[in-house]
Amino acid sequence: MTTATSTKGAIQPTAQSNTTYSILFIIGLCHLLNDSIQSVIPAMFPILEKSLGLTFTQLGLIGFCLNMVSSVMQPVVGYYTDKKPIPYALPIGLMSSMLGVLGLAFAPSFSTILISVLFIGLGSAIFHPEGSRVAYMAAGSRRGLAQSIYQVGGNSGQALAPLITAFILVPLGQFGAIWFTGVAGLAVLFLLYIANWYSQKLKAFQTFKKSTVTQTKEPFRLQANVKKAIFIIILLIFARSWYVSAIGNFYAFYAIEKYELSISQSQLYLFTFLVMGAIGTFIGGPLADRFGKRNMIIFSFSAATPLTLMLPFVGNILSLILLALIGLLLMSSFSVTVVYAQELVPGKIGTMSGLTVGLAFGMGAIGSVALGGLIDLFGLTTTMIAVAILPLLGTLALRLPTDTMLGKWQQ
Structure with missing residues (x-):
């Protein structure tokens, strides 16, 4: 057997720690507020296209810039804070997003829009791995439930995009984004409270050093198995993300073309998928706590696959029902995947959350x-029809180590 300790600065809960629900609900609410701010950007696309005369290529670059800054910086932030936790990074991140939203409201050109989006993307990159760490710290023994509470806030914030467009941006135009500086300010206040709790909690958690080994063969086998599992997780995230991207970005156009719907009617399909995805995110964690994380990931993909294969060939009513079920099932593995990755590489909570x-x-x-x-x-x-086969990659989850095996690796 190997003897190992975790990374310096990593936060690990004590064995008898209880679930701190108040912190989980506050950080989940902050996640909702943060992601609702992010959802303002794609929701503004029709407004920006008219107010600034942007092309579809420019709109695509705005969305690409937002997501890439956020995605690339998240594991970087997580890696750094694994070594040196920074509790007050959370409110600082939301202040960056607040400046970005303020810039969006007054931006006179494409270049200033991109600069504003960079601030929002950076704020999101800081918030997500640290928010996930707070959920981990407050989880106690219910890590799946804790991550679900945290992640469902984000998915709910994303689901607000159609409503933001209809009730705020359409009547108020580009300047309507100014209202979300208030949303960001509220989040900053909540996160100051969280940061204070985080600072105090650090004193109650053990500090670990980087993993060290006492034998030569088993550690390399273990590392190889971990790398293989991480590669499988990446493929699963690819399959889920591309499918969700296909539905979120293009299914409305598909519904308009195939079912001869109006733009407003097509938004119902997107809203249904996103809302049911948020519900799936929430229920997945508690089910994983009871039935196992690996089992939940396998079930999520295997149950959704026949429905995704049917979706392109059914009528408008049945397609709405299928979208609801697909969102529920496919997103039920979202928070579970995060927790599985955290336990796969203990001591790297921020890095694996960011990844x-x-x-x-x-x-x-x-x-x-x-x-x-x-x-x-x-x-x-x-x-x-082609993207409908993506969830079939979920069969790779059968090659993931069991929860029992993960527990042995952490000993």
Whole structure:
């Protein structure tokens, strides 16, 4: 057996720690506020296209810039804070987002829009791995539930995009973004409270050093197995993110073309998928606590796959029902994947949170560009049929180590 300790600065809960629900609900609410701010950007696309005369290419670059800054910086922030936790990074991150939203409201040109988006992306990159660490610290023995409470806030914030467009940006225009400086300010106040709790909690948690080994063969086998599991997780995130990107960015156009719906009617399909995805995110964690994280990941993909394969071939009513079920099932593994990755590499909570969540953002950004290109080449129907097979990659989850094996690796 090997003897190992975790990374210096990593936060690990004590064995008898209880679940701190008040902190979980506050950080979940802050996640909702943070991601609702992010959702302002794609929600503003129709407004910016008219107010600044932007092209679709420029709009695509705005979305790409937001997601790539957030995704690339998340594991970087997580890696640094694993070594040196910074409790007050959370409110600082939201202050960056607040400045970005303020810039959006007054931006006179494409270049200033991009600068504003950079501030929002950076704020998101700081918030997500540290927010996930807070959820981990407050989880006690219920890590799946804790991560679900945290992640469902983010998914709920993203689901608000159609409502933000309809009730704020359409009547108020670009200047309507100014209202979200208040949302960011509220989040900063909540996060100051969280940061104070975080600072006090650091004193109650052990400090660990980097993993060291006493034998030569088993550690290398263990490292190889961990790397293999991480590679599988990356493929699963790719499959889920690209499918969600296809639905989130292009299914409304598909519904308009196939079912002859109006723009407003098509938004119902997107809203249904996103809301049910948020519900799936929430219920996945508690189910994983009871039935196992690996089992939940396998179930999420295997149950969603036949429904995604059916979706391109059904009528408008049944497609709405299928979208609801797909969102519920496919997103039920979202928070579970984060917790699984955290336990796969103990002591690297921020790094693994940043990697899994940041990768989801990055894959979604790349997917939106790539899928748009495929639609231009092959058409909406062909592309939607093709992406329906992506959840089949979920069969790779059968090769993941069991929860029992993860527990042995951590000993």
